[in-house]
Amino acid sequence: MKLLNTYDDHDEAEEAAEKLTGDKRLASERDATVVIYNLFGIPSWGNFHRLGMYNLGELKSLLERRATWQLNDQARHTEILASLTTVSKNFGIEVPGHWL
Incomplete structure (x- = not known):
């Protein structure tokens, strides 16, 4: 823990x-x-999502409409992934490939 x-x-x-x-x-x-x-x-992505942390709810919404992304959606996705990369290093968990 x-x-x-x-x-x-x-x-x-x-x-x-x-x-x-x-x-x-x-x-x-x-x-x-x-x-x-x-x-x-x-430390798991599921637990972080349930706690409403690290913009995982927003990431889920973005990924659900990935086919229709605009430039601002792509930029936001990049920002969220940058922070999740730091979180993954701090907690020793991998960012799932389908989020990339």
Whole structure:
């Protein structure tokens, strides 16, 4: 398990934890007077999508209409893939070929 995200609100953190599949753990820590909730889980594209992270919902929408892309769609796809490449390196997961 790895740290997937942090939250400032306990309820929001609990909701996010319920969305994950596989092993997960929610841990809190106090930073001065603020409580931070760390969500640990299995780093997978499915879990990231369920959490609404890394523009994966937008990527899905783009790929569904790939045949009709305009220049701005291609540019956005390139931006999203650049960030996903960084995420894949950080978490040791591969970007699926059909997203390229």
